Amino acid sequence: MMKWKDRGTTKNLQEVILGRCYSYVMARYPELGDKDCLKIWESLKHAFIYKNPCNITSEDYEPLMELATHPIPCNKSLLWSKTSDVVHRYTKSNQNFLTLEDTLLGYMADRVSWCGDPSDPGINYESCPKRSECESNPSSVFWKMASKLFAEAACGVVQVMLNGSVEAGAFRSSSIFGSIEIFNLNPDKVSEVHIWLMHDIGGPQSESCSGHSIKRLKSILEERNFKITCVDNYRPVQLLQCVHNPDHTDCRLCT
Numbered sequence: 618m619m620k621w622k623d624r625g626t627t628k629n630l631q632e633v634i635l636g637r638c639y640s641y642v643m644a645r646y647p648e649l650g651d652k653d654c655l656k657i658w659e660s661l662k663h664a665f666i667y668k669n670p671c672n673i674t675s676e677d678y679e680p681l682m683e684l685a686t687h688p689i690p691c692n693k694s695l696l697w698s699k700t701s702d703v704v705h706r707y708t709k710s711n712q713n714f715l716t717l718e719d720t721l722l723g724y725m726a727d728r729v730s731w732c733g734d735p736s737d738p739g740i741n742y743e744s745c746p747k748r749s750e751c752e753s754n755p756s757s758v759f760w761k762m763a764s765k766l767f768a769e770a771a772c773g774v775v776q777v778m779l780n781g782s783v784e785a786g787a788f789r790s791s792s793i794f795g796s797i798e799i800f801n802l803n804p805d806k807v808s809e810v811h812i813w814l815m816h817d818i819g820g821p822q823s824e825s826c827s828g829h830s831i832k833r834l835k836s837i838l839e840e841r842n843f844k845i846t847c848v849d850n851y852r853p854v855q856l857l858q859c860v861h862n863p864d865h866t867d868c869r870l871c872t
């Protein structure tokens with residue numbers, strides 16, 4: 618087995634993926650009833666098993682993406698960068714919005730790790746390559762491809778939740794959001810992009826809607842013919858952050 622720097626394949630990967638697939642398809646969205654979870658698991662397995670984990674391509678995932686894809690209603694897509702905690706708490710409490718993790722593909726793969734190895738049994742449970750070790754690893758290729766398809770599918774108004782406490786800037790062109798998603802939104806289907814710029818409760822407000830990186834994001838999106846708005850600390854999301862920080866001054870009623 619090759620040795621890498623990231624954690625290895627999640628134990629009981631098959632059961633985790635199958636269990637999540639069934640619970641998504643049967644309990645959460647029974648209207649997707651025709652999804653074949655066994656086939657979906659097989660196609661994920663075949664994308665990486667026995668392969669060198671630095672040589673994964675989007676073609677490897679094509680059958681999986683094909684089998685797991687389903688429609689996403691207009692005006693519901695919510696993109697994010699560096700806000701994964703609060704954004705997912707938000708979509709749990711507000712059924713009007715869907716992140717990639719609220720689709721079947723993202724739901725199955727969230728916080729799970731997987732990679733292969735040419736030697737038996739074809740799966741490496743000890744370690745997997747980090748992005749810094751090789752770009753074309755199973756998880757990076759998966760998230761890039763899933764994010765591209767998710768952005769392409771968006772229509773109507775698209776929401777974006779960014780983190781104004783990140784020192785390097787809320788909008789980073791090296792992120793998946795900044796390098797893949799914004800360039801795969803379709804101007805013929807998407808009319809507006811609404812940015813919610815959240816800062817961590819108790820954290821620094823390194824950037825607001827008038828900040829440099831947001832200006833860059835706006836100009837990229839405007840050039841692509843989208844209408845842009847930006848709101849600092851969108852209240853419905855901030856209230857959710859405050860649930861975890863009820864005594865903080867930012868969370869008092871009269872601030």
Ligand code: C8R
Nearest residue numbers: 696697698699700717718723727728760764792793794795
């Ligand atoms: N997206 C990308 N990466 C995702 C993801 C997801 O939905 N879900 C998980 N768990 N990950 P970041 P970003 C993992 O730097 O790069 C989509 C991957 O390992 O905070 O801008 C989603 O639609 C990935 O390397 O954000 C969202 O809009 C890190 O988490 C953007 O792309 C990415 O974390 C977010 O990608």
